[in-house]
Amino acid sequence: MSPRPWWGTAVCSLGLVAVLAQPALAGSGKTFGTPEAAVEHFVKSIAADDLDGALQAFAVDELVARAELIASETAKRRERSGVRVSKSRTFLRMFAIKLTAECASETRRFVYALLLDNDRADWLTEATDANIDSFIRAADPARLKSLQTVRIDQPVPSVTRTASALENAKAHASAEGADDSTERIALFRLDGKHYRGVFGLLRYGGSWRIRRLSSFHDGDGPHDPPVRATTPEKYQELTK
Amino acid sequence: MTPRRVGSGWRPLDYMRRWWGALLGSLAIAVLAIFLALSHQAIVGPGRSFDTPEAAVTHFVNRLAADDFDGAMEAFAIDDYAQHFDFAAMARRLRSFNATFMDGPVRYKMYVRINALKAASDYADQTMQFSTSMLLDDAAFDRLRRLAQAAMSDADMDALALAMDPAKLRTLKIVRIDPPLKSLTTAPKATQLAREQAVAVGAENSTDRIALLQLNGTYYRAGFNLLKYGKTWRLRRLSSYYAEVSGAPGRNVAKTTVEEYLKLTK
Numbered sequence: 001m002s003p004r005p006w007w008g009t010a011v012c013s014l015g016l017v018a019v020l021a022q023p024a025l026a027g028s029g030k031t032f033g034t035p036e037a038a039v040e041h042f043v044k045s046i047a048a049d050d051l052d053g054a055l056q057a058f059a060v061d062e063l064v065a066r067a068e069l070i071a072s073e074t075a076k077r078r079e080r081s082g083v084r085v086s087k088s089r090t091f092l093r094m095f096a097i098k099l100t101a102e103c104a105s106e107t108r109r110f111v112y113a114l115l116l117d118n119d120r121a122d123w124l125t126e127a128t129d130a131n132i133d134s135f136i137r138a139a140d141p142a143r144l145k146s147l148q149t150v151r152i153d154q155p156v157p158s159v160t161r162t163a164s165a166l167e168n169a170k171a172h173a174s175a176e177g178a179d180d181s182t183e184r185i186a187l188f189r190l191d192g193k194h195y196r197g198v199f200g201l202l203r204y205g206g207s208w209r210i211r212r213l214s215s216f217h218d219g220d221g222p223h224d225p226p227v228r229a230t231t232p233e234k235y236q237e238l239t240k
Numbered sequence: 241m242t243p244r245r246v247g248s249g250w251r252p253l254d255y256m257r258r259w260w261g262a263l264l265g266s267l268a269i270a271v272l273a274i275f276l277a278l279s280h281q282a283i284v285g286p287g288r289s290f291d292t293p294e295a296a297v298t299h300f301v302n303r304l305a306a307d308d309f310d311g312a313m314e315a316f317a318i319d320d321y322a323q324h325f326d327f328a329a330m331a332r333r334l335r336s337f338n339a340t341f342m343d344g345p346v347r348y349k350m351y352v353r354i355n356a357l358k359a360a361s362d363y364a365d366q367t368m369q370f371s372t373s374m375l376l377d378d379a380a381f382d383r384l385r386r387l388a389q390a391a392m393s394d395a396d397m398d399a400l401a402l403a404m405d406p407a408k409l410r411t412l413k414i415v416r417i418d419p420p421l422k423s424l425t426t427a428p429k430a431t432q433l434a435r436e437q438a439v440a441v442g443a444e445n446s447t448d449r450i451a452l453l454q455l456n457g458t459y460y461r462a463g464f465n466l467l468k469y470g471k472t473w474r475l476r477r478l479s480s481y482y483a484e485v486s487g488a489p490g491r492n493v494a495k496t497t498v499e500e501y502l503k504l505t506k
Binding site for chain 2: 077081087089108109111116127136142
């Protein structure tokens with residue numbers, strides 16, 4: 001069994017597994033009618049050096065609201081069973097902070113992957129003055145001002161649009177309290193170079209939100225950088 | 241720039257994920273209710289000023305005992321740290337850098353904000369560990385670790401959630417706060433090291449404190465590392481190299497006796 005994410009463990013520690021299939025809540029922030037709209041918003045915010053705008057594209061509100069719903073259901077179950085119910089909000093507050101920080105960290109990886117060559121941010125680099133200075137100059141988010149989205153696509157539709165893949169996507173979404181899940185890849189252009197980004201998204205009601213900057217169908221998953229240099233031709237191959 | 245990959249088989253991300261998995265698995269938390277729209281508001285309130293390390297420690301422990309998580313977070317160096325983190329100084333100190341796992345250069349506002357979010361997240365983890373160190377006995381800790389890997393009955397999880405109720409820290413008291421091992425920590429080499437550690441995170445000085453705590457008749461010892469920004473002291477870590485909590489995985493507070501604690505003050 002693969003380890004649960006920390007917040008999944010946290011939810012389970014309250015005995016909440018039984019209510020994971022409850023209806024999803026809609027987020028209270030911006031809404032995105034399509035996966036493409038969420039991806040576009042994220043990328044435009046990054047290009048505008050607007051971290052808070054970029055974070056709006058993530059499913060933070062929905063997952064926190066989901067946790068609130070689960071907590072409420074669990075509290076009712078416990079009260080019915082005569083078990084004392086804690087009134088503390090401390091651990092849910094921690095959950096929200098952790099989740100927001102996780103999205104911010106993913107966003108920084110995305111930014112670094114565009115600004116630095118390939119996965120250079122993941123390398124251990126000797127701390128010479130020249131290397132440090134070069135990194136700091138290269139990491140300037142203002143350099144993303146000219147970032148453009150060329151196109152957004154569903155990855156390998158020959159696989160991801162099959163009945164079993166769609167069924168899996170819904171099951172995956174349900175485990176996170178969403179109605180559906182999907183993935184998108186995007187082709188970007190920055191300073192004459194092309195890059196490929198990957199996005200995992202969830203649908204809550206009528207709105208799509210980014211859950212993670214990784215894809216099961218493109219790359220090795222969360223260990224890969226969320227953006228890689230590519231060519232339009234190589235990108236095209238992933239859309240078949 | 242000529243970055244080099246050190247040890248091609250070593251995947252820092254894998255390593256960190258395993259580390260996190262182990263840590264967070266052992267510290268799984270009970271989740272209740274929360275407000276929304278976090279991305280549109282400050283992640284935590286502004287930090288308070290504390291004239292002495294003791295004042296910061298006292299504030300943290302008292303707020304934790306009052307189940308006031310946001311109040312407890314005020315004692316941490318979140319904004320100061322996020323704004324003053326010195327990427328170059330830290331890299332030089334470590335002699336190498338891995339940008340993914342270090343905080344970002346504060347020349348750019350985007351990284352200042354991310355540094356703050358990551359710091360708050362780290363402090364939340366430490367605070368959770370601090371609470372559960374006192375709330376859970378060894379059997380409950382073992383149950384918590386198993387929870388990360390396997391399903392558990394409602395009854396078991398109800399018991400765990402009840403044991404982890406932060407309201408059970410209501411009677412937590414500070415008995416005393418001291419500089420640890422004065423014979424070591426007041427030596428010139430130690431004070432120089434403390435300043436070097438502080439500079440790497442943009443602070444003027446750093447220091448450690450240990451505290452003797454009492455909860456429901458049991459004594460605990462805790463360690464604290466603090467940073468000085470301007471005239472105010474704030475918490476950086478809920479641990480101290482001098483508090484001797486090692487050997488208790490998943491805990492940053494350890495049971496003690498008054499006699500054991502006093503030895504750590506000499």
